[in-house]
Amino acid sequence: MKLDESKKILIVGLGLLGGSYAQSLTRQGYYVTAITRKQSTIDYALEHNMITKGSAFVDPELIKEADIIIFALYPHIFVDWIKQYGSLIQPKTVITDVTGVKQCIVYEIQSMLPQGVEFISAHPMAGKETAGIEYADESIFKNANYIVVPTENNSLDTVELCGDLGETLGFREISVLSPEKHDRMIAFLSQLTHCIAVSLMCACDEPDLERYTGDSFRDLTRIANINDEMWSELFLSNRETLLDEMDKYRESFDKLYNTIKNGDRDEMREMMRLSTARRRKFNKEKK
């Protein structure tokens, strides 16, 4: 399948991400429909020209007419949905997702789908500290990374289709990773950073800290404003890998701690120079 404007796209779950997908694709001329829990969300999406039509119940017609279905749900809700309604999906439909953990869902979902339906998983590395369609904003995809996460069951053709979707949405860089590599990468780059920010906010209850702070603390703790329902599920869905990355980070933190304790300035500066050299590669401006 090639991605072109003849394709009918159904989005299941109109939250921040689903809404942003809908906004971008409709603006670019695609026929976009939606299934989501609340009628008020459908109303909002229609009013703001984000979808052509939508339903607050699982409408088999919308599923049948779709060429591509994008699931923007919490991991366990996505799995439950496929269990309950997966049989409604027509052969030749391609489904994809936005889920932040992969090993715990990808294989299970691929095994449950009807013959001829292909699930190609993807992780758009974009978001906000807010939830809900009213914060949908396709500009979050600009300059962001998009990871396609195929398994052996996926065809090259569909991997390409999924990458084209990321490109159409405006992502800067499209990569391909296995579910295992994805989960390891995400444990370090995203889950661990959220753990750090939460731990730091919980470590000190001095009042009035905000009157004395600089931008470094503000930037570091931006993600301490966290959706506890979603993130606790993501952490537990990737438990072993996350614990492993937490261990490695703590080792590094302890090493720095000891350089301070022992007044080992050379080793301390060595770590700082390594840190500086590595960090340079992450500047967005570079590209």
Added chain:
Amino acid sequence: MKLDESKKILIVGLGLLGGSYAQSLTRQGYYVTAITRKQSTIDYALEHNMITKGSAFVDPELIKEADIIIFALYPHIFVDWIKQYGSLIQPKTVITDVTGVKQCIVYEIQSMLPQGVEFISAHPMAGKETAGIEYADESIFKNANYIVVPTENNSLDTVELCGDLGETLGFREISVLSPEKHDRMIAFLSQLTHCIAVSLMCACDEPDLERYTGDSFRDLTRIANINDEMWSELFLSNRETLLDEMDKYRESFDKLYNTIKNGDRDEMREMMRLSTARRRKFNKEKK
């Protein structure tokens, strides 16, 4: 002394911060001079209308004519400078600084100054990950915090003068803290955050991480690009307090670690909600 445009201001050390002070004060009509190590820095500052005159050696005339002297030096260079040249400072001169640690310098410097010279310490919570006058930029003071750090030896009048300087520079909030409270606050809000960012960057040497990252990692590690000469000095100058804050943070990190390890989702979500509630107070937009 009141801060008005009749006051002659000498800045010692034209780096990023000294340069930004010079830029702001000259633009606002103050008579600003400078002493710094390199003639090329003086030339740059003159060409860019940041100062009226300056010298690359310690010119006693510039020191004598100054009503206010602002030291923008590394802590140990500041102390050495006062040891060597402090006697040149005239009675009734007020001196202040931008140093990031206080207990280890404030009392010593106050004790070394000639009779009639008052040192009122201050910490502008603004900066960049770049060093040098060519990055001077007074806009870094906008929305930032400024802390006046008096001791028992300071007069109320001078505390007020120092606060007026912060206000004139454009800082959003002016606070007053003792050297002890300042160093504790800074250990948590600034030094610990730098420790975390450096540790995180040193914890993983997977290649190509930047291709998969989201903004959370980028924001958290912005300060991992760190001036190792300056920060190793700041860490060691505040060693005991910093180690103590690192201990408390590690305790909090371990607590979160255990909720993940034990699958204790309730406790995990409790920490996330506390984190979210506390983080809200730090939004700049609030004011």
